[in-house]
Amino acid sequence: MEWEVVIGLEIHAQLATKSKIFSGAATAYGAEANTQACAVDLGLPGVLPVFNEEALRMAVKFGLAIDAEIGHRSVFDRKNYFYPDLPKGYQTTQLHHPIVGKGHIEIELEDGSTRIINVTRAHLEEDAGKSVHEGFNGMTGIDLNRAGTPLIEIVSEPEMRNAKEAAAYFRKMHSIVTYLGICDGDLSQGSMRCDCNVSLRPKGQQEFGTRTEIKNVNSFRNVERAIEAEIERQMDILEDGGKIVQETRLYDADKNETRAMRSKEVANDYRYFPCPDLLPVIIDDEYVNNVRATLPELPTSKRERFVNDHGLSPVDAAVLASDRDLAHYFETAAKLVNDYKLAANWVQGDVSAALNRLEVSINELPVSAQQLGRILSLIKDNTLNNGGAKEVFTAMADGKGDDSLECIDTLVDSMGLKQVSDSGAIEAIVDQVLTDNPKLVEGYLATPEDKRAKAIGPFIGLTRKAAKGVNPQVVMDVLKKKLSELG
């Protein structure tokens, strides 16, 4: 039978507020256990929550970025369940009246095509602490530093039809929240986590099949792999005439398979009700408009601008626009050299290669966007040829420079990379090469006219060896002239 895959994602993104959603404790990652948890985060008797307005602003910003309805009256609810790292025995979240309603985003697929995926809602909630199972002699430690960190949970419609679309959706959401500066996007620290709902149905059937939920997947690659593994598992069961059990599963990346969570890890009736300690959050149009005024250019419009205004290919534009910092780097360099295509080739080529080789982020690269712009400008004005530019870029990436633009000129000089375009100077070098290599000249002159274009190669090599940075076009012209004078 032919099956249709139905995927919906729930993404939790930690908001980059300085303090927690309902307390004044800091949210910074990596502090010593339980040093960033105040009485409110510990859920001590008598404490009360006070809503952090910065979290509201960020959530509204997100809502506007995905063209969503903004909840002018949103309400916090208590979701009740017992867990050791949930101090109050309930999570404060938003059930019926979320801050962000229906919206949508455009995802880009590998072939450059795009698709609209609808977002059902996004709501604010508090993160739980962490249970630490190692290092306590079989007991469990609790670290409440993370407890109360603001989260926005983004729920998609079940509109994705394969694992690649799901990964593209996750990637796009990552791109949007980092563009907005509302989440640091650090997947390895759990700043963004994804729950994947997966089901299969016979192609053409309207109603959904039974779904499973893969919890807490934390990388783009794992979203794709986990969903693929789960699709395969479900398909095997269905093909054998079996039934899917609605359950929560975990993805084991080492074994590349999903497994059911113990039923005890799955809570049942959350007994939601409006939190009586918090008032409904009412915002007016003026508030929303003020937030709207702070929206940066978002990846989709940036991509469209790269294509329409600067002639980049859709695929190149999508890659460059996907990451806020990379896009900024690219555009800064491109504007300086006033050549978007040249800059695009470089950022996707040498720059990306350097990032991979050095294992650094674009912001940590020793070559700044301004410096790259300068290097590319030197290509444009024929001071450097492409090879020389690569050499100076690599030298700088490896730390042989400083923050200044002047260091580029110094390096170009000291490395002897300056392209010699003065034909008088080149003629002298060429004369020397011809004088030093009489046999080659003889051979050349013996070559029939129509094959000479190829036979000129060795002279070019020798000339460039004799003087780095000679302009290859000028060398060719001079060689042709001199050789023709000889015969």
Added chain:
Amino acid sequence: MHNKTIAEISRDLAAGEYSSVEITTELLSRVQQLDSEYNSFITVTAEQALAQARAADERRAAGNAEAWTGIPIAHKDIFCTNGVLTTCGSKMLSNFTAPYDATVIDKFNAAGAVSLGKLNMDEFAMGSSNESSFFGPVANPWDKERVPGGSSGGSAAAVAARLVPGATATDTGGSIRQPAALCGVTGLKPTYGRISRWGMIAYASSLDQAGTITRSAEDAALMLQIMAGFDARDSTCMNQAVPDYSASLNNSIEGMTIGLPAEYFRDDLSADMQQAVRNAIAEYEKMGAKVKEISLPNAHLAIPAYYIIAPAECSANLSRMDGVRFGYRCEDPQDIEDLYKRSRGEGFGGEVKRRIMVGAYALSAGFYDAYYKKAQQVRRLIKNDFAAALQEVDLIAGPVTPTPAFRRGEKTSDPVEMYLEDIFTIALNLAGLPGMSVPCGQVNGLPVGLQLIGNYFDEARLLNAAHQFQQATDWHLQKPADI
């Protein structure tokens, strides 16, 4: 000295009649000698009290004394007190030393008041007789076989027994007004949002309100003056100006309109209770007030609605008492499930467990609309009733309790009978309005309270009416025979 009111002590201290250390010592020794009979204190902080008293006297000597400098009071054990045991009347918190001060405590400390200790209460403020306390029942000073009411039974008994001139208390369904009525003292439950709940251990967050138990309306005004005001740490605390409550106490009440809800004077109120309340109304008429019959048509729905909403909120509020981070933890837990079940099973008393169960049930999937949502709709109706009535009248008056203090053990076997104790007080919490209980008579030698209900944030008018009544009568000056 122990018969002095807060206002009198304030004047005496200012006049140098005695020092804060002297009156603090006197009251501490009374507590030591007499409280074994009442059990109104859970914790006596004698050393800290004397240190505060000495500091107060030094401040006075330096010429920096204010109205509250050196006045001894005590606090219901529901308020977190930094470095002091804070039990909420429960085994669950029998080992909990709070690491911070509630806003109310903070404010009294800042005002220079002296705290003698922490007062007994029904476990987590759930009860109307102070019999659910893990630290044992409190005796009513008027008859030690009888209950003082609850949940602020310790506060009411301590004030009635002249162990302290005033005490903080809280009221979720009548927990200030009912014990005040049963102990013949003056209770004030302010508007919801008038006083910060920060540091006040939550029972039902949308109903809980801090207030006072004193021996006069004048003293209630002095305490409220300290407690009232905005607090950024409580999102439900209103940013509303705090008037000078003492300034309007002596205003004339001539022309004031007092409404009598027909629903509060029916057969469920005995003839002699009715008589006591009607006598008080007559007193007001003598003073020039106009009396008008009004109706609160949904009054009968208050108890059922309350016993959905309060348990629902408490079922979540008490989840943090899980034995993980603080409070009681069972011996040798086998795993986390076992730790939760036994810590909570052993740490909570019967009434608390009953309300958690009721609340969890009312919120559970499939029942939410029929119970919790419906109860909230009823709450709105009750609120509307009061709003309509208060369009026509300035104050509403009625009984506080259906009977005077009952015997210990008399109602413990039937929770519903105990719940009916609050039949006249609960609606007020659902509406969020302020109310008072003022001694207005006696039945069989036991005190009876008059309930006064005012409009939102109109505590000044309530206090004014109560004070005028106390100027004209001496019910508030009556005290148990052996005191």
